[in-house]
Amino acid sequence: MSEIVTDNMARSQYELPVAGQTVFARYRRQDGVVSILHVEAPVSLRGSGAAGRLMQGIVELARSQNEKLVPLCSYAAAWMRRHPESADLLA
Known part of the structure; x- marks a missing residue:
């Protein structure tokens, strides 16, 4: 089964279901810019790559919706540094 990240707008977070649990990233969206505030994976999924897949x-999603990203969370910022192909999305 393919993993799909969804945008739970009611909770202002992106979500990825993995093994009956949810990896999530809280965000703030304004004027086409999404600030990633916090990324969290359940303890049992840490080290599994789930947060990276999120x-x-x-x-x-940001690319498909023509949005820019601001990684305020240290994990999100480090992930984007390790993936220079995402640099064009930085606001």
Whole structure:
């Protein structure tokens, strides 16, 4: 089954279901810019790459919606530094 990142606008967070749990990234959206405030994976999923897959999905969504990203969360910022192909999305 393919993993799909969804935008839960009611909670202002992107979500990725993994093994019956949810990896999420809280955000603030304004004028086409999405600030990533916090990325969190359940303890049992840490180290599994789930947060990285979430970030990849966020990048794909932002690109498809012509949005820019501001990674305020240290994890999101480090992920984007390690993936220079996402640099064009930085606000």
